[in-house]
Structure formats: C-alpha cells, structure tokens
Amino acid sequence: MSEDLIGASRALNYEEALLWEYKAGDGSGVDLPQPKITKLRTGQAARESIGLPQLKEPQVLRHFVRLSTKNFSIDHGFFPLGSCTMKHNPRLNEKVARMRGFGNIHPLQPQETVQGALALMFELQNWLGELTGLRSVCLTPAAGAHGELAGLMTIKRAHEENGEDHRTVILCPDSAHGTNPATAAMCGYTLRVIPTKENGCVTLDAFKEALGDGADVAGMMVTNPNTCGLFESEITECAKLLHAAGGYFYCDGANFNALVGNVRPADFGVDVMHINLHKTFSTPHGGGGPGSGPICVADSLKAYLPFPCVIKDDDNFRLETREDRPTSFGRLKGFQGQFGMFVRALTYMISHGADGLRQVAQDAVLNANYIRVKLRDDFHAPFGDKVCMHEALFTDKLQKDAGVTTLDIAKAMIEYGMHPMTVYFPLVVNGAMLVEPTETESKETIDRFVAVMQKIAADVRAGDTEKFHDYPLSSPRRRLDEVAAARKPKLTA
C-alpha cells in the first residue's frame, strides 16, 4: 500500500487507498457455511483466481466511510443544479422502502402473493395521472432518458398502427437536454431543430417554419418549463398546429417541479410526458441513480404504451399481459420497473398531499425568482428580466472580460461550501449558469448563496481575479487534469 498516500491524511481529511492496495487478509468479511461438495455438476472445473481484494468487515467499513467523507451532498448544503431538482431526500422514504414486504419480493411471484406491491403501483399510477392530467401511466422506464425512449417508441407505434410510418421527423428546440436528440436517434428519427436563441422560447413563427406542412413530422419533444427556466408561453398554440398536422407532443418532464400541484401538462396540449421520480418526487440521486422515469399519456396513445401497466379487476390488482393490450410496442425493461423508487415516491406524494405539492411548486418558483432579482445587478440574464419558473439563468458575460469564466465561478462556489449550479447548459447561451434552488431551502441558505455570488461579482469588479483560477483550494482535490484522463484512459486498478 502506498505509504505516502496514507501519510498525507490530516485530521478528518483522509487520503484513502484502493481496496487492492490493502494487504490481503486470510479470509472473508462474511462468515458463510463451508461447502463440502467435491463433485461439481457444472460441467467444468472450478474457477481459480478472480483478482478480488480480501478484507474483513472493520477494514471494509472504514474504507467506504472514509471515501464518503470526500463527497458533497444535499444533506451537506445548497445544491442548486439547474434541471436536476436537488431537493431534500426524506428519510421516511428510506424507512418505508425497507419494510420487509417491499424489498424481499420477487417480480415473478404469483400475483396473488404480491397484492400489496401491485396496489402500491396502481396508486402511484393514479397520482401521476391526476397530477399530469394524462391518465394512462406506465411505470416501467428506469430513468428520464429511458422514459423519453418509451415516449417516442409509443408515438412511433401509434403512427405505425395508423399507417403513418412515413413520419420520420421529430421537432426539438436547440435548448433541449442532450438525452432528447440522443433518444430520437435511438428510435431512428431525424431531428429538425427549432431555434430559440432570440428569447429562449419556442415562438409560434419558429415552430411553424420547422413544422412545414407537417406531413413528415411524428411529433415534437419540448421541455416545459424549458431549460432556460422559462414557461413556453406559445406552446399551446404550437401544440394545436402540431395536432392538426397529425403529430404528437412529447413533454420532457424534468422541470415538472415548477408546475406540480398547480398546472397539468395535459392542459397545454401534451400527449405524453415522462416524470423523473428522482427529481420532482424526491427519490435520492444516489451519486448517479437509480432513478425512475414513468410515462403518462393521453387516451389517444393509451393503446401503444409499453407494458406492463397495473390494472384492477374487481378487487384484484394484476400486471397486464400481451393479450390485454396487443398494440403495445412491447417491453422496455426487465420486469416492472424501479419498484423501490415507486415506494419512495408514493411515500413522498402522500406526505405532501395535494396541498403540499401545490406549495412545493410555488416555493420552488418563488425561491428562483428571488435569486433572479437579487443577482440582477451582478450577473447577466440572457433573456432580460423575465419572470422565471423554478430556475434562473445567468451567464458570465459581465465577468468574462476580466478573465473569470462560468467554470471559475463554479469552482469558487465549491470553495465557499456550496455545490455549483449547472454550468454550460443550456447550449443556446454562452457560459450558461442555471440555478435551481428547489423548495427545500430556507431563506437563510438562499440569502447566503446570494451573498456569495455578490461577493464573487464584487471581487471581479475590483480586479481581485487571480484567485478564481485556482479555486477550489479547500476541497479534497483541486482542479483535475481531465485532458490526461481522456488521452490515456485508465479505467481499472
């Protein structure tokens, strides 16, 4: 093991080795019965060396605890990542998810033995249907991007069934999240981009131009509120034109936190949308998942949804079979979806209820607008002083000429004990900084963020800029050499 690595640890700032850098012990951290079998029925000799570490429980626990101390998290502090909705992850969700009857059931058990699980899924379908106004819900997609795939495949199947498979184009604004075009490509669609550079929104004129006569258009993929934090004010009109031309409206639900409990996407013309349970509905981000991306569709698309959905026969709940819905495009994931996340999301929904969810969106939007006005003199807002929804968009225009970029500002935030906002997204503005506070932050925390940002701006104005290129200094690591990582990739120990 690397002695200088461990020697570099100071107080609670740990340097931690890789598992393989510890001296291998002589047993396992798990006590198991000793198998006595000599004659194997595998048809081959037993595998020899694998190359795994060999440590006992105290060493393993310490290793992962020390690693954990190098991570920032929502539980630590402000995490205003635009379009990620880093809200508080309630611990009740975790307690309920661990009830024995939820974790220890198998997806292929006879359904009469899991009526509780099926009832839970049916209830979640109901909540999502009621909140979106899109009553047919499939819970199976594993994450937002998977939900997008499910949505586009549903649309594709609908067109095929209606003899409209010449529709090969998806309209999508240039401000879209990368998963949107990536998903369209996976479905074999060609993208036609709707430019939004002027005012951050899809205008009816720009939409009409992209639509053309609409004969080749399968649908449009729009995030609303959009990735600039603005409600698409002309979207209902665009939806009408799209429908008249025979296309479907897919709404990326990543920003639903601005609308939940107040506005139903069905009411601005949406036919299908995915919900990110790990955004709007508080399931934990876990350092990169698991998420969950159920889709909700209007009646016109109900027949084509992936399967299985949960249905109710008299008093019994069950999973759909192929025979129930032969026009479904099929299965998109093994089994029934991220059930463990359903338990957490439903627990959250019931915790808030209709009144609480209404307040969630309103507080989220208020927090973002408060930040917008407090920073209006210090940071450039690319689309003027427009009312925003749950996130506020800035750029580094006022700091760039002094040599301080969005990247530098982000790294300075780390130094000041906060997670940076989303940077360099959306791509439609240069040096974007997208701030989404969420509703679970106190005014105190938000005022502290505002103070930090104002200080950064003031330092730049005063010419005190050198330090910004070195931030962060106090974090477990300083800026990393990402170029070297990509040039000579080392992906295993």
Next chain:
Amino acid sequence: MRYLPLTEDDRAAMLKDVGVASVDAFYKGLPLTPKFDLPDHQGEMEIERLMSVLSNHNRAANNGPFFLGAGVYHHHIPASVDYIIQRSEFLTSYTPYQPEIAQGTLQVIFEFQTMIARLTGQDIANASMYDGATACAEAALMAMRITGRADIVIANELHPQYHEVLESYVGDNIATCVSEDTACVIIQSPDFFGKPANYAKWREECDAVGAKLIVVVTEILSLGLLDAPSMADIVCGEAQSIGIPMSYGGPHLGFFACREEYLRQMPGRLCGETVDADGRRSFVLTLSTREQHIRREKATSNICTNQGLCALAFTVHMALLGEVGFKQLARLNHERACTLADALSQINGVKVLNETFFNEFLVELPKPADEVVKALIDKNIIAGYALDKNRLLVTATEMTSEHDITIFANALRGVLK
C-alpha cells in the same frame, strides 16, 4: 409541512423583493388547476400505518420456502451494506460532475469497474446500466455500430424478458442464423434453463464470419464458480445478486464489460484515473464525448442517470466477500442446488432435466407446472417459475436451507399424488 422551510414571513419578504403581490404573478396566463382529486398532507405516523398494510399484503421470500430465480435471485445481504448506502454522502449526492467534491463516488465507480472487469475476464467495464435486459440491448446496438452490420442472432436460451426488450430495441434486426451479415451472436450463461454455456464453440462460429460474441450473465454469482467469459467481445448482464434486494424487479444493476479496443463505442459512464493540480491521484468521469450531453444525436446511447447507489451496494458487498468469500458463496449455492436436485429426483414422476447447472435447473413434472405452483402456494411454498410442457425452473441459493428443501420435496410429493 415538514419539508418546506419557508415561513409566511419569508414568503412575504421575498415577494416584496421580487416586486409582485403573490405567486400568482409567476403563473400568469398559465392553465391552472385549482383542485386535484388527491388527499391532503399526512404525517409520518399515518403514512407508516398505511404503507405497513401494503407491505404486509406481500408474501416475502423469507416468509417460507422459496425456490424462484429466473433472472432475479434471493441472496443474503450483509448488514454493513445498508449502513454504507444510507450515508448522506452517498445517498444524497449527485452524479460526480464536480470531481473535486465527489472523489468518494468516483473512487467507488473505479473500484466497481475494476471488479466487473475482473469477474468477467474483460479489459474494461462501465459505471452501470439500468439492468441486465437493457444492458443486453445496448450490447447488441454496440455490436451493430462496431461491425456496421445489421443482424443479431440469439443463439441459446436467453431470458424471455431480455428477448422481449431486445425486440423493442432492435426487433427488426433479430435474425435466425449466423452469416456474413451477423453483427453479433448473443448467448446467455448459465442459460435461462440454468445450463452453463460453451463459450469456445460460439467463439469459433463468430470468428468464422467476423461477428462479435456477446455473453449475457443473469446470475453474476455464477462467475465465482464458472469460467470467466474472457473470450467474448462484450459481457453484460445483471448484478442484482450481490448487495441488492429483489425489490419486485427494481432497482437492480446492469453491468457492461468489453475489450479495450471497443472503448470508444461503449455506452454509459466511465470513470478514469488522473491527477489534480497538486499531483495527487484522483478519479474523474472521462471520455464523455461518447455520451448524450456532449454528442447528442451521435451519442453511443441516451443513458444519463444509471444505477449509482446499486453499484455502491455491489462494491461494498464484494469487498466484504472478497476473493475467498465470493468463491465460497458460489460453491455453496451450487451445493444447495445439488441437494435440491437430489431431493426432487427422488420423487416419483419428477425428472431433473439438466446435466449441468450452477444454482438453477429445470425439472419435468407429471402434470402442468402452473397447477403445481398454485397448489404449493396454499402450503406457503413459492415453488419456482412455471413453464410449458410440465416444466418448472427451480433455484436454490445460500438462503435455501436443507429444511426448506425437505418441506418442498414432501409437499411436492403430496401435490403430485
């Protein structure tokens, strides 16, 4: 409401600063729904009561003898795993886009990638996929990209749900025989009926036409006893067996490993080693030009959020098991399955169909398997997965006691009379 810190005074002060009378100003012109047909908020106490009722309405695996596998496995999870994954720093952190404050997550991903590569006998592995079925679909898409060919051949008994997912992703490309147009041959090992596959045979078939060999593993524990599929081009599948509860089908843990030469065609996130400004070893997400947020419609996949916390659970459990423990656990599973096979084959009319297996095999019964499964539920036994032609797929793991096996055999004897 316990999750909303803003007070009425805060809201009033903030609205004043923003310069609007109420939040209505933010929703001006939007189609509002004043009332939803949903109940109002509730406290922890009421919710626990409600959810307990739902939980109690499920027959959990540990409530009685349990022999169901078929792609999801009932294994033991050591106590330490849950304590680690519930730490704030792991549970409530985000994708490690700011590596300076995410070295915990990044080093875990690096260790996970290393474990998966070593288990599968491959050069490299990614940070995870949603599950085995979608990992299999992404492997097929990758093989098509690499070879520029269109056909996908499924060569042995692939899990039926994996097959269905493949049909959704690449249905038009599934072909029946290997030819010059074949992008990849997919084999599952052990196959859906529990039989370990012969990799060498399929390697030859692939090489004859220049197709890629994809091996799918649904029970990752089998790699503790069976040979690693190092001769494959891509190895993918499901790692739920280690550290992750069955949880009615999700969240689970797709894994994806392949040869170094295919690196730039891989889907999913990759974590690599580098140094920071002080020259200290560090980890960072790398080669993002393959991914959706950079490459958009030309990305290798649209995947963004994956199964991060499940990958952590796997890594912790594997670290606890270690080289000795993992192999011992695999051997123990096989031993239990042998005991089960012996007990069942002694029942009149019951025939074990597999010559070889790891922890799962087919039995042939003298009557339809779904009737037998139904009858055994009444005796509080979850007997396995019913198939056609009177066949039942049964599984034993380290959680299957000899006592369970005896109860099962006796009950089965009774039901078949």
